Structures are given as C-alpha cells and as structure tokens.
Amino acid sequence: MEQLTIEATVNNLPRVTEFIISSLEELNCKPKILLQMELVIEELFVNVAHYAYRPDVGKCIVQKEIETSPSRSITMTLIDSGIPYNPLEHEDPDTSLGVEEREIGGLGIFLVKKNVDEISYVYKDGQNILRLKKFF
C-alpha cells in the first residue's frame, strides 16, 4: 500500500489524479478505465476540498493498493479529518426527471457509484474513511 498526504484543495487535484492514474498506466490499463477512474478521483477529492474543512483547509490522505492476481483491481481510500459526512447517504438523482425538476447537486457522487465496483464509508477516530475498489 502506498499513500499520499496532501492539502485538500482543488488545485491539488492533478497531483492526486497522477498518484492513482500512474499506477494504472504502468499496467496498461484501458483508456476507458483510466477515464472512469479520473472522474471518480475528481468527484471524491473535490468533495473533500470543498466541504470537509470549510471554511478552513485540511489534509487528505489518499491510499492505493493494486492487486494483479487472481484479478486486477485498485483499491483507493480517501481519509480526511473534517466534519463527519457520508456521501453514500446522498440520495441518487432521479435521472428520469425533466430539466426543470432536475436538481443541480448530487451528480458527482452518483457518477462515482456508477464507475466503481465496491464502495464503503466509515467514520472512525474522527476520520471520514471512504474506500472503493475497481476491477480493471
């Protein structure tokens, strides 16, 4: 397992993306998977950057674990010490509604759920711990 500890700001998103994506690129992961993973990283990290420590800035720990056998997968964990918040409790947007009824929020976490194979959240020892797994 490798980890990156970084200030949770939108400006740091490219560094987090690079940290995760570089490992997948080394394994010749398909462009489609890379793109999905990039989207997942953005939505989750930007959430932490925007809300976890508001109005202050705090740290986010990003961990990655790659498995290659029997199947290839990446497990990514995001840890912050901000306000307790379980993004998985956010109700999914109703994608059948018309433009006027559609809400502006909630799309990010919905995209995350659509693009990972497993996702879980716990609040433990003052930390939000969000873990996800994606096979590739």
Place this chain on the structure above:
Amino acid sequence: MKITKELNGTTLTMRVSGRLDASNAQELTNQLNASLGGVKELIFDFGGMQYVASAGLRVLLTAQKRMNKQGKMKIRNVDDSVMEVFEMTGFDDLMDIEK
C-alpha cells in the same frame, strides 16, 4: 479548457474543448452569464472535449434551464467518453445532444 464564441444574429455558438472540470467550470459559467443576453439559440460545440465531470454537468444543466426560458440549446460533436457521462446521468434524454 479553451472557449471560443461566435454570435450570429441571436445564435451563439460556444466551442469548448479540453476538459470541463471543477477547476474551470466557473469560467464557463462566467462566459455564459456574460454572453446569453438576447440569445435564442445556444449551440455548444464540444469537438475536442475529452472530459466532463459533475462540475461541468451542473453548468450545462443551469444553461439548459435558462435557455428553456429564452430559446433552445444544443450540444454537438460530443466525443464517446463525454457521451458516456451524459448517458450515465440521463443528460442524453434531458438535452439535445448529438455525437
């Protein structure tokens, strides 16, 4: 992200390429707010757009809501990867989107 605008009568074409994400969605919002007065048809040309995250979707939804009041909105030249995000979120049913 690169944005170029072309106003032809009451039709505004916005060519947006690159990446539309949390780092630059506000810039697109600002450009739209500054340009939509009197526009009856808004055409987004997404040729060369490789990536759209939820921050970008929010800008598009806000633009669609506004254009419903003053005219219509189209999104054209959408790349496969961007289309996939539109499909996942049901935006393909919500908006006039073509590849």
